[in-house]
Amino acid sequence: MRIVKTVLCLILTLNASLAFAIEPITIIWPSPPGGGGDIYFRIFAKVIEKEFGVPVMVTNISGGGGSIGVAKMVNAKPDGTTLAGAWTGPISIAPHTLGVSYTPSDYIPVMLFSSAPYVICTRPDFPANTANELLELLKKNPNKYSFGTDGPGGLGQLAATRTFLAFGITQRDIPYKGAGESRVGLLGGHVDMYVGSIPPILQFIQAKSVKCLLVTAAKRAKALPETTSLSELGIPGEETVLWRAIFVPRGTPPERIAYLEKILEAAAQSPEAMKFLDEVGETLDIIKGPALAKQLNDEYEKLANVVKAAGLSKK
Numbered sequence: 001m002r003i004v005k006t007v008l009c010l011i012l013t014l015n016a017s018l019a020f021a022i023e024p025i026t027i028i029w030p031s032p033p034g035g036g037g038d039i040y041f042r043i044f045a046k047v048i049e050k051e052f053g054v055p056v057m058v059t060n061i062s063g064g065g066g067s068i069g070v071a072k073m074v075n076a077k078p079d080g081t082t083l084a085g086a087w088t089g090p091i092s093i094a095p096h097t098l099g100v101s102y103t104p105s106d107y108i109p110v111m112l113f114s115s116a117p118y119v120i121c122t123r124p125d126f127p128a129n130t131a132n133e134l135l136e137l138l139k140k141n142p143n144k145y146s147f148g149t150d151g152p153g154g155l156g157q158l159a160a161t162r163t164f165l166a167f168g169i170t171q172r173d174i175p176y177k178g179a180g181e182s183r184v185g186l187l188g189g190h191v192d193m194y195v196g197s198i199p200p201i202l203q204f205i206q207a208k209s210v211k212c213l214l215v216t217a218a219k220r221a222k223a224l225p226e227t228t229s230l231s232e233l234g235i236p237g238e239e240t241v242l243w244r245a246i247f248v249p250r251g252t253p254p255e256r257i258a259y260l261e262k263i264l265e266a267a268a269q270s271p272e273a274m275k276f277l278d279e280v281g282e283t284l285d286i287i288k289g290p291a292l293a294k295q296l297n298d299e300y301e302k303l304a305n306v307v308k309a310a311g312l313s314k315k
Contacts (some may be wrong), residue, residue: 009133012055024055027246029086030069032062037244040113040276041085044267045256051270052263056284058085064088067100070247074102078249081258083110088242090153096307099155099263099314110260112287114277115243117217118159119227120147121194121201121210131214135253138169146172147193148182154310156182157221159216160195162306166235168259173310186210186273197242198223198281216240223281240303261288 003261007083027045029038037143045056053304061069066089073084076185084107094100128134138145146296150177164171175277176182186194187204190263194210202223204210214228215221218236221229248257267273268284277284287295306311 014295018182023081024057025080026082027056028073028082029060030059030062030066030072030084030086030090033060036087036280037087040244040273043270043272044184044264047270048263051266054263064100065091065094065098066096067098067102068139070107071101073147073247074106074249076249078251078253080248080252080260082249083260084247085194085244085290086247086265087244088240088260088277089300091296092246092303093153093158093307095300097303097312097314104297104300108250108252109269109292110246110248110288111264112243112245112256112285112292112295113264114282114284115217116197116282117215117221117229117239117241118156118195118213118282119198119201119221119224120160120163120214120310121186121212121218122192122204123189124208124211126211127214129211131233134213134234135152135167135169138164138171139167142170143172145192146174147195147196148174148176148185148191150182151175153307156195156197157215157312158181158303158306160193162238162302163214163216163230163235164238165306165309166238166283202281221281222283229261238302245296256277 011244024312042058045058046212048054048056048235054070061072065168070090071087074084077081082086101107128137147160149160157173157175174191178184178289182194183200185191198221201210205212212224212227216239217229218231219229220227230239265286268286274284
């Protein structure tokens with residue numbers, strides 16, 4: 001009789017495990033289709049379905065700088081079937097600039113996969129050729145030069161402001177609607193510096209029509225191995241990067257988070273996902289568990305201070 005009960009318990013446990021393993025998963029991407037994050041997590045969906053037999057649907061819920069989609073995830077049933085992919089904006093910036101319906105206590109970060117720095121670039125005739133020369137010039141000439149960014153409260157604006165604050169620098173921010181417009185502003189001579197992601201400016205760097213003097217990350221960027229990092233400037237703790245991660249609602253059971261970690265890590269290490277990162281000049285750098293929670297909490301607090309200093313705090 002005892003053996004029969006043991007077998008029944010094992011069967012029930014196995015059935016429960018299998019039921020979860022084949023239960024469909026929805027990944028909310030809080031931005032319109034076609035962007036880098038959307039493409040990246042659609043790769044995940046295909047890999048997970050192929051390798052684990054789990055149906056995964058990526059759904060786009062845009063608006064509010066990504067906060068509407070994140071809020072949808074936060075309010076979902078915490079059973080491990082509704083996830084949100086997100087980037088720096090809706091998690092660490094929008095709560096301070098826009099006001100959102102959630103706080104860090106409402107979600108659990110499951111896994112961060114990659115990150116990419118922003119860059120500060122100038123035209124070839126700009127009177128500085130190194131990061132140190134640039135910072136020295138900007139500090140000696142307050143508000144003389146202008147830098148184009150991806151809009152008020154955008155990551156580019158905050159990355160530049162955070163770096164400049166560390167050195168007591170104030171310069172003129174010219175907000176554009178995106179990195180593409182900021183790049184045009186630089187090339188057309190309308191601003192002195194471009195602050196944005198690497199892909200929109202990379203071909204112009206390679207053509208030597210633009211020079212990039214520093215990246216806003218603690219380490220040098222794979223795509224720009226000769227460009228100075230913040231560690232080399234003595235401020236690694238002021239890193240501001242664009243990352244991609246997956247979140248679940250608060251209350252999701254630990255065993256289900258462990259299962260998600262397993263399938264997400266497998267997807268991230270797949271040849272398809274690795275090829276995508278290589279094409280956009282990023283490297284896989286998986287962070288999870290307490291280390292990820294600490295990193296995001298620290299970033300949340302530090303960017304709150306930068307937002308305040310930039311005069312962008314929500315009213």
